[in-house]
Amino acid sequence: MRFDIHVPEGEWLALIGPSGAGKSTLLDLVAGFLLPEGGTLRLLGEDYTKAEPAERPIGMMFQDNNLFAHLTAEENIAIGLEPRARFSHAARLQAREALAAIGLEDLANRRPAEMSGGERQRVALARLFLRERPILLLDEPFAALGPALRQDMLALVAALRERAAAPPTIVMVTHHPEDARGFADRIAFLDAGRIHLTGTVEHILDHEQDPRLRAYLGQAPRVTGS
Numbered sequence: 045m046r047f048d049i050h051v052p053e054g055e056w057l058a059l060i061g062p063s064g065a066g067k068s069t070l071l072d073l074v075a076g077f078l079l080p081e082g083g084t085l086r087l088l089g090e091d092y093t094k095a096e097p098a099e100r101p102i103g104m105m106f107q108d109n110n111l112f113a114h115l116t117a118e119e120n121i122a123i124g125l126e127p128r129a130r131f132s133h134a135a136r137l138q139a140r141e142a143l144a145a146i147g148l149e150d151l152a153n154r155r156p157a158e159m160s161g162g163e164r165q166r167v168a169l170a171r172l173f174l175r176e177r178p179i180l181l182l183d184e185p186f187a188a189l190g191p192a193l194r195q196d197m198l199a200l201v202a203a204l205r206e207r208a209a210a211p212p213t214i215v216m217v218t219h220h221p222e223d224a225r226g227f228a229d230r231i232a233f234l235d236a237g238r239i240h241l242t243g244t245v246e247h248i249l250d251h252e253q254d255p256r257l258r259a260y261l262g263q264a265p266r267v268t269g270s
């Protein structure tokens with residue numbers, strides 16, 4: 045695999061492409077769970093190629109297992125502020141406010157097993173944004189949710205992003221290319237371990253006629269000429 049891409053600060057980039065194309069691998073390289081055999085990774089202009097995951101200015105969210113099973117919703121958010129889980133009154137208060145901001149204050153004392161999948165992901169999102177990391181990597185976080193709920197969750201990401209003092213850069217893997225519409229700024233189409241194409245959401249979804257992209261989207265390329 046060989047990835048070459050520049051994501052401008054503050055951009056929301058959607059990564060699409062066939063299964064096995066390398067989308068999760070690319071996120072793992074950025075997060076530091078995998079080290080590249082060569083090349084350079086720069087974050088916010090600094091070289092982070094060999095940095096430990098915890099040293100990187102990154103927040104991550106996955107399809108599941110974002111929350112600690114033994115902690116309540118409030119504690120799962122507060123732990124983003126106090127990783128040693130010695131929850132101060134101030135951290136609990138901030139977690140409560142974050143829950144209220146997403147309309148989940150009534151769930152403060154529930155554990156993940158007592159929440160729906162959508163509620164769990166909303167709690168995880170609240171924690172992610174509370175930590176104010178400048179770069180967010182979202183690996184299919186809403187894949188298990190239905191279309192309407194996925195739209196609600198993307199709208200919540202957009203709202204939290206707008207509320208942030210400095211909007212984070214977002215790189216989001218999705219198996220639903222249409223989810224990028226209205227939310228992401230740009231799409232990167234990965235194929236066979238390469239960034240095959242990048243472009244605006246509209247260009248990639250509606251105009252680009254690249255045969256591999258069209259095949260992935262399940263659409264034949266348009267026949268041109270007479």
Ligand SMILES: Nc1ncnc2c1ncn2[C@@H]1O[C@H](COP(=O)(O)OP(=O)(O)OP(=O)(O)O)[C@@H](O)[C@H]1O
Pocket residue numbers: 061062063064065066067068069070
């Ligand atoms: N640690 C690893 N060592 C070797 N090969 C791996 C490793 N992790 C993934 N792969 C391989 O790399 C390729 C890309 O995997 P990756 O999970 O990045 O794809 P993806 O685009 O995220 O796919 P999906 O959409 O199915 O999640 C696959 O062929 C996979 O088998």
